[in-house]
Amino acid sequence: MHAVVWSRCHRRRDRSFVSQHRQAATLLGQTLRQLTAQRAARAGPKYHAIGLGRIRYNTADILHRRSIRYGLSDDS
Structure with missing residues (x-):
């Protein structure tokens, strides 16, 4: 039961994260994939x-x- 609850919370958080990135990508005039690639390149x-x-x-x-x-x- 605990794993199911954690999984639902995890999915909800991921959707919110993707939604925020999609909004940022739209404002910058880039695709979500391009924005993700740029973020990964600067990650560390x-x-x-x-x-x-x-x-x-x-x-x-x-x-x-x-x-x-x-x-x-x-x-x-």
Whole structure:
């Protein structure tokens, strides 16, 4: 019985969560899938594995270095 009650509450909460995201997506002019993908991309720190350790890096810095390295900067 407890599992059934928890399941109903869980479903109600999920519907509310999706509804809020759908409203936000509509206001931003994006689909719910695009908004979810953007949120997932920003969810946590990005890591690059080197050897046995893991080193945190800033994604913007990596993209900037790649653009300079491959001549993709907007300055030219």
